[in-house]
Structures are given as structure tokens and as C-alpha cells.
Amino acid sequence: MSDDKNTPSFEDFRKQVEDLLRNSRVNPVMGFPRGEEAAGGARPDDQDTGREESLSKIRAFNLKPREIRDYLDRFVIQQQEAKKVLSVAICDHYNHARQCIQNQALRESEYAKQNIILLGPTGVGKTYLVRCIARLVGVPFVKSDATKFSETGYVGHDVEDLVRDLVRAANNDVTLAQYGIIYIDEIDKIASAQNTTGRDVSGRGVQVNLLKLMEETDVNLQSQTDLLGQMEAMMQFQKTGKSPARTINTRHVLFIVSGAFESIADVVQKRMAKSKIGFAADSAERQSGDYLKLAQTRDFIAGGFEPEFIGRLPVRVVCEQLKAEDLKQILLSSEDNILTQYKRDFAGFDIDFSITNEAIGEIAARAIGEQTGARGLMTVLEKSFRNYKFQLPSTAIKSFEATRETILDPDAALRHLLNANRDSQRVLLRDEISDFIRRYMETHNLELVFDDAAVDFLVEMSVTQDKSARSICEQKFKDFHHGLKIIAANSGRNSFVITRKTVEDPEGELSAWIVQSFKNAGAGKV
Ligand code: ADP
Numbered sequence: 001m002s003d004d005k006n007t008p009s010f011e012d013f014r015k016q017v018e019d020l021l022r023n024s025r026v027n028p029v030m031g032f033p034r035g036e037e038a039a040g041g042a043r044p045d046d047q048d049t050g051r052e053e054s055l056s057k058i059r060a061f062n063l064k065p066r067e068i069r070d071y072l073d074r075f076v077i078q079q080q081e082a083k084k085v086l087s088v089a090i091c092d093h094y095n096h097a098r099q100c101i102q103n104q105a106l107r108e109s110e111y112a113k114q115n116i117i118l119l120g121p122t123g124v125g126k127t128y129l130v131r132c133i134a135r136l137v138g139v140p141f142v143k144s145d146a147t148k149f150s151e152t153g154y155v156g157h158d159v160e161d162l163v164r165d166l167v168r169a170a171n172n173d174v175t176l177a178q179y180g181i182i183y184i185d186e187i188d189k190i191a192s193a194q195n196t197t198g199r200d201v202s203g204r205g206v207q208v209n210l211l212k213l214m215e216e217t218d219v220n221l222q223s224q225t226d227l228l229g230q231m232e233a234m235m236q237f238q239k240t241g242k243s244p245a246r247t248i249n250t251r252h253v254l255f256i257v258s259g260a261f262e263s264i265a266d267v268v269q270k271r272m273a274k275s276k277i278g279f280a281a282d283s284a285e286r287q288s289g290d291y292l293k294l295a296q297t298r299d300f301i302a303g304g305f306e307p308e309f310i311g312r313l314p315v316r317v318v319c320e321q322l323k324a325e326d327l328k329q330i331l332l333s334s335e336d337n338i339l340t341q342y343k344r345d346f347a348g349f350d351i352d353f354s355i356t357n358e359a360i361g362e363i364a365a366r367a368i369g370e371q372t373g374a375r376g377l378m379t380v381l382e383k384s385f386r387n388y389k390f391q392l393p394s395t396a397i398k399s400f401e402a403t404r405e406t407i408l409d410p411d412a413a414l415r416h417l418l419n420a421n422r423d424s425q426r427v428l429l430r431d432e433i434s435d436f437i438r439r440y441m442e443t444h445n446l447e448l449v450f451d452d453a454a455v456d457f458l459v460e461m462s463v464t465q466d467k468s469a470r471s472i473c474e475q476k477f478k479d480f481h482h483g484l485k486i487i488a489a490n491s492g493r494n495s496f497v498i499t500r501k502t503v504e505d506p507e508g509e510l511s512a513w514i515v516q517s518f519k520n521a522g523a524g525k526v
Contacts, residue, residue, distance in 0.1 A: 054175035055101055057138040061094040068136065075132050075336065076125045077329045078320060082118065083129065085317040089114040090133055090254075097179055097252045113251075115214050115312055117187070118258035119292045120319030123373020126258045129319075130183050140170035140180040146187045146257070149206045159209045163219040163248055174221070174248050181254045184210070188259030191304030207309040214255045214312045218247040257313060264303045265291040271299060292318045322373050327364035330374055332357070338378055342385065351392055352399035362407040384410045394468055396424035429459045432469035444481040446488070447495040457500045476506050483510040490517040 068087035076083065093114045100107045118126045127143060134141035142165045149159050162182050170177040190203035213219070222233060268291040300310040322330075331339045339355065346353035363380050370376030384407050391414065392400070406413040418425070433455055437448050450458070462469040488494050502509045 054173050057176070058094060058097050058179050059101060061098050061137065063091060063094075063136070065091050068133065071136050072129060072132055075334055076129055077334050078322060078326050079125050079129065082120075082126075082317045082319050085315060086116065086129060086133060089116055089315045090137065093252075093254050094137060094179070100252070107251075112314060113214070113254070113312075114315050115255040116257070116315040116317070117310075117313040118256060118317060118319055119261045119264075119295070120258070121260050121321050121373060123375035124319045124322050125374065126319050127183060127185065130181060130256050134181050140166055140173075140177055141183065142166050142169050142180070143183040143185065146184050146190045146206065146259075149190070149209075158223065159206065159213055160219045161223060163213065163250060163253065164221060164223060166253065167221060167248060177253075178248055178250075179252050179254075181256060182213075184255070184257045186259050187257040188261045188263065188303075191263065191300075203304065204306060207306045210255075211306070211309050211312060213250050213253075216249065216251040218249050220247055222246070255313075261292055261295075261303075264295050264299055267299045267303045268292070268295050271302075287321060324361075324364045324368045327367050327374060327377055328360055330377065331360045331363065338381060342381060345389065346392070349393040350398060353402070354399070355402040356404065358404040359402045359407050362404045366407070380407075387411060387414050391418070395421060396428040397421050425463075426459050429462050429469040430455060432462075433458055433473060436470055436473040440477070440481075444484070445494060446481055446484050448477070448498050449495060450498045451500075453500040454498045454503050457503050476503060480506060480510060483514050486514055487517040490521040 065084070065087035068090055069083045072083045072087070096111055118129075120126060130143075131141060142162060144162055144165070162184070163177075166180040166182060167174055167177040170180060190206045272291075272294070295316070297307070297310055301307050330337050339360075343353050363377060363384070366380045367374075367376030370379050372379070384402070387410060388400075395418065397417065400417060403413075433450060437450065440446060440448055458469055458472060461467075461472055465472070484494075484496060487496075496513075
């Protein structure tokens, strides 16, 4: 027999599902690097109503290659060739997209999409260039690693997930997502390796699947395995009576793939050595980037790429390895660079952080040793300033300048800085004690009067134990108020003098005070 009271109504079920969806909505780890873009991004759920508005960005596209290059120059140091090539490709792509919106007949005409392949080592700005461009144009952007994908999608991800991620990065604005940018890094890892038993086909399968996306295909917005997405669609249908757009077409999605392509550099080098052309004589000094610049379609095919796949990536450009001087320039002149973030982090604690040019030079020199391009800067900065970030917020120091010495030996420089500020630090610790006394009065209505010796002793403990005076006071006098309340009841007193002896042995002192208060009360003394 079913008990009506215990059977949840459909309404209950609907509410539960709605809560589940609300709580489980995950932010995609991609797209819109800065608030600027998010603000310009599409509104949720407007794929049906916001078509015109979504397309307004593409309709209004009127950037010139030099304008894009100039914008990129503000953020990305070097990579002039890549900036040029990307600027032209982006203008062509979005001009064509705009023309297709204006003239439907054009949609049917042949057009070779300007999908791009960026070659070059890690941390030199490949992703950053594309992020900046997506922000400038105002289109959604997703990044993924090719190594995540498997041919069937059973293991790892399906390449079509990328397109669904793009829709999410566009806040579910399918119309806008159709003009987004998909960036796939480590594409060289899906070159099918040659081995003794023939070709390893796993990479080939992923290439073939990607090929379809890059060309033009309709991707189902709901992955077969995405239960949550299916429920969400059901909810929307229930609410609005309209079923959401089911597919997204990839005709105008721009694909940019990248990788280090070391193996292709080897292929080129071998080819050139064989034909004894080019710079075979000094090949030892050549970097892989020099060979990559000479890579031809046949080299990519020899390196394990399908001819059709590499053929769909007509725009190729090599990003250069960054030198120490470039890394220095990043910190000195590129907008929003990592140092700006450090300055903001310190400013969050009202600390004014500055850094000398010599220190920046030293950071750049060390970052080169990390061999991770500009990412090395983050590593060196983190190592140099981790203790500063931990210590300074609890000190009286409100400004500091990092010098070359700071980078050479951060801990010694920090000790020096703290020593130089010893006196003001003691003032700060005294303030912390006064603060504790004030809060004690507010909470317990009991006045603690620390004598000079007690305060000096607490300050000393704070310095030697590397703990805040506040935490030492809180720990020492944690349960003190219970005893003080008994004394107050016996004597009517609510003000107590704390000496050094009390700080040394709070419990012992308190017990003695309590006993004394009972004795006094018994003897009729207050
Ligand atoms: P990759 O070439 O591996 O794609 P990224 O573009 O992700 O490297 O670089 C990582 C970070 O390093 C960027 O977010 C950016 O802050 C910084 N960076 C890298 N290259 C440059 C550059 N040429 N100019 C300015 N910043 C850069």
C-alpha cells in the first residue's frame, strides 16, 4: 500500500532536481581570462531569444590586422611573426563569418577555413596570444590538451566535448559559441608513432575525429554520457515549453592547435642533412625552432600526421624561445604581468611592494634556468616571495622594496627586513595585546590590567616563538574568565592586575586568587 504522505510529489521531485542542478553547475576552466570578457560575454539561456544580440559582435567585427597586432603587443612580448600571422588569420576568419551572416548565399560557397597551427616550446605565449585575441574579438574560448582525448571517448574525453565546453564558456549562448575559438595544445602527442609493427592507430583515430570538427559538423549539445545535461534540458523544456537547441554547427568555429613538435624538428633536420642543404654545417648550434620554420607538409606526414589533418591547418607559425632579456621585458612592460599580481596580493594587506630593475634582471636570469619559458618567472617569484607573503601581513611593515639581494637570498633579506623593523614590530605586538584586553572586556565584562613587565614578557614570547601576541594571550587566558567570575562574585571586583608571574603561570596564580577571595569573603573583607 502506498502512503500518500511519503510519496514525493512531482513538484518535490522537480525542486530537488533544480537544486541539484544549481549546486552542481561547474564553472568551465577556460575562456574569458579576465572580467572584461565575462562582462562582454553572453547571458545564460539566451540561445533562443538572444540570437541578434549574440551575433552583434560578429556583425560589428571591423578590426584590422595591425590593430590586433598592436593590442597583442600590450600583453605579449616578442613573437612578432606569430602576432602578424594570427592577426591576418583572425581578420580573414571573422570577416568571412560576418559576410556569411550578411549574405546567406555566401554560406554555400567554398571557403578554406584559416585553422592555425602554432609551433614552439612551452611557456612562450602561444596560449596567451590566443586568449588575448578571443578577449579582443569578444568570442568564447576553450583550451584543452590533445592527450585527454581518445578515439572512442570511452577512455578520456570525446573531441566533441570541446564544442560543448565552448557553449558553456559562452554561458550557453549557442549562437555565439558557433563563432568561438577552440585551442588544443600538445597536438604533437597525437601524431601516430611509427613502430616496427606498423602505425599506432590511436592517435590517428583522434586526428580523424578532430578533422570532422575542424571541417564542419553538427555536434549534439548533449553528450550521451552527460546525465546532468539531459536533465537540465528536460527542466528547460518543462519551464519554457521550448526544447533548447540540440546541435551546434562547427563551420565558423576557429581551431588553433599547438605543440612543441620536437619530433618534427628532428624530421626536418634529418631531411636537410640527407639532402645536404640549408645549414647542415653548423647544425649543432641550431635550435629546434630554426628547423620548425622550415617544416613542410611532408615533414608533418613523416612525423605521424594524417595528410588530411595537417591539410586542414593551413596557417603555420613558429613561436620563438624567450631569452632572459625577453623575460625581463615581460615583468617590466607587459600589461597584467605576474608582478602586477604580486603587487595586488601585497596591497591586499596594505603593503606597498616595489622592485628594482636589478632584481627583475636577476629573476629573469634565474627563470631561464627553469627552462619553462615565462612560466619560470612564476616559479622564481613564488620561491623568492613565499616567506614574505606569509610573514609580512602580520608585521608593522607597510612597504618594502625587493632588490637583487632579495632574490639572491630571500630568507636572509627577510630576516634583515624584520630586524630593521623590530621596534615598530614591538609597537604592533603591544597593540595586539591592547586589542585582546578590549575584546576581553567586551566579551566577559572583566578588566585585565597588564603591568609593564607582563607586556614586555608577552612581546618577548611572541618574538621568540614566532607567534602573534594575540594568539599567545588567547591561549594563556583561555579559561581564565571562569575563575575571575567566581572572584568577582566573592568580592565584587571586576578589574585584575596581570603581572609577569600571572603570564608565566596563569592557572597557579588564578587558583591562589580564588582561594584568597573565599578567605576574604569568609573574614568579611572585600
Ligand atoms: P604556452 O606557450 O605554453 O602556451 P602560455 O601562453 O600559456 O604558454 O604562457 C604562460 C604564461 O606566461 C602566460 O599566461 C603569460 O602570463 C606568460 N607569458 C608567456 N609568454 C609570454 C610572452 N611572450 N609575453 C608575455 N607573457 C608571456
